[in-house]
Amino acid sequence: MVSFRFHQYQVVGRALPTPxxxxxxxxxxxxxxxxxxxxxxxxxxxLRKLKKVKKSNGQxxxxxxxxxxxxxxxxxxxxxxxYQSRTGYHNMYKEFRDTTLNGAVEQMYDxxxxxxxxxxxxxxxxKTATVPNDMCKRENTKQFHDEKIxxxxxxKKVRPPSRVLKTTFKASRPNLFM
Amino acid sequence: MTFKRFVEIxxxxxxxxxxxxxxLVVIVDIIDQNRxxxxxxxxxxxxxxxxxxxxxxxxxxxxxxxxxxxLIAAMEAADVKNRWEKSSWxxxxxxQKKRASLNDFDRFKVMLAKIKRGGVVKQELAKLKKQAA
Numbered sequence: 663m664v665s666f667r668f669h670q671y672q673v674v675g676r677a678l679p680t681p682x683x684x685x686x687x688x689x690x691x692x693x694x695x696x697x698x699x700x701x702x703x704x705x706x707x708x709l710r711k712l713k714k715v716k717k718s719n720g721q722x723x724x725x726x727x728x729x730x731x732x733x734x735x736x737x738x739x740x741x742x743x744x745y746q747s748r749t750g751y752h753n754m755y756k757e758f759r760d761t762t763l764n765g766a767v768e769q770m771y772d773x774x775x776x777x778x779x780x781x782x783x784x785x786x787x788x789k790t791a792t793v794p795n796d797m798c799k800r801e802n803t804k805q806f807h808d809e810k811i812x813x814x815x816x817x818k819k820v821r822p823p824s825r826v827l828k829t830t831f832k833a834s835r836p837n838l839f840m
Numbered sequence: 841m842t843f844k845r846f847v848e849i850x851x852x853x854x855x856x857x858x859x860x861x862x863x864l865v866v867i868v869d870i871i872d873q874n875r876x877x878x879x880x881x882x883x884x885x886x887x888x889x890x891x892x893x894x895x896x897x898x899x900x901x902x903x904x905x906x907x908x909x910x911l912i913a914a915m916e917a918a919d920v921k922n923r924w925e926k927s928s929w930x931x932x933x934x935x936q937k938k939r940a941s942l943n944d945f946d947r948f949k950v951m952l953a954k955i956k957r958g959g960v961v962k963q964e965l966a967k968l969k970k971q972a973a
Contacts (some may be wrong), residue, residue, distance in 0.1 A: 710965040736877055738868045759872045761887050775919065803872075809904060811870055814843035817973060818892045823861050840895065 666764040668694040673705035677715040687715065688723065693788055694767050696801050698725055712767065730762040738803050738806040739766035740793040744773060746784040753788070757800040763790060845895040849874065852898040852920055855888065862933070864924060865898075866915065869905045877905070881912050898923055 671693060677686040689709060692708040695701035702725060706717040738756045745749060756773065766786065774780040795807045820836040822828055845851070851867045860883070867875040871887055878893075879885040885908075900918040902911060915921070924930040942950065 734877070736871050761871065790864065806870055806872060810848075812846040814846050815893075815895065816843075816889055818894075821857065823857055823893035840843070 666762075666768055667696060668764060669701075670694055670728040670764060670767070671698065671701035672724070672726045672728055673701055673722060675705055675709065675720055675722045677713075677720045679751065687711050687713075688717075689839070692728065694764075698727075701725060711814065730764065733762045736761055738793045738795065738798050739749065740791050741765060741770050741800075742788040742790070743770065744788055745776075745778070745780045745788045755799070757798055757803045759803050759806055763792075766790070792807060842844065844954075845889065845897060848899065850914075852896045852900065852903045852924070853878070853893040854896060855892055856894045858893040860888075864920070865893075866892050866895075866900060866902070866911060866920075868902070868911070869936065871892070879908070879911055879946045881908075881915065897926070 674690045676688040679686055691705050695704050701703050702722055710716055718755050739760060741756050743754050756770055758769045760766040771782050774785055798804050818840045847886045853865055853867060855861055855863045863880060865878040865880045868879045871877055875887050875889055878888050898920055902914045934952045
């Protein structure tokens, strides 16, 4: 499998125990980051917004990477996100078809960057879910739910099997029909 | 000019780019417009872009995302391997592989065989010319 830019981590943390509160509540978060250090940082960023705790008076109890359970099964992923555009914050729901959740999240980041010019620091993933076929909302994903789907490939990509065999000049024009 | 080879579940395709170059795979599911889930008896099921696939004429009868056992049984039932090796495309690939794997002695033997064949052809041609003259 190709290596993913964004990995899914489960981060568990709590405030440090104080004389006033011996057993502070433990919070768990699932988030996406490029590496573990960033995952911990993101955890504190979100937790600060929700609870009165900061990295200086808190501790991370666990940090685990979450891997895809069934990476050979095609699934529909629904991603709810909050992003910052040039004019303010907006919520969005996007659907992707992929085999892994990390792949779908990567698709989401690419699509937000291309369609809305939103860079990855400005995107917050609110929720992700595997959506069963009948609950999908977007026509783009629903068109692949046909059991007997078939379509022709209309253009053949004519290229040498590897970059080293590339030549500037060819003897004849390529045949692009499949 | 209609299309005869379709991307569909059960279509046999050849990977023509990348690490898995030259492998015959079966399209087992379609992920989206650009990618398919492919599988072969001796590899882990993985996703691949259509740009890396060359579709063949062979199609087997499988349900969507079958178990490995079902896939292998269906490939045996449709006799994919023999149909491929007998097809002109398959035969050409076998010849290419053979030629690429020749050592110097083999190439010497090929040269002698070519000379012999050329000699036989020239003899026949001379006979025909004599008859025509």
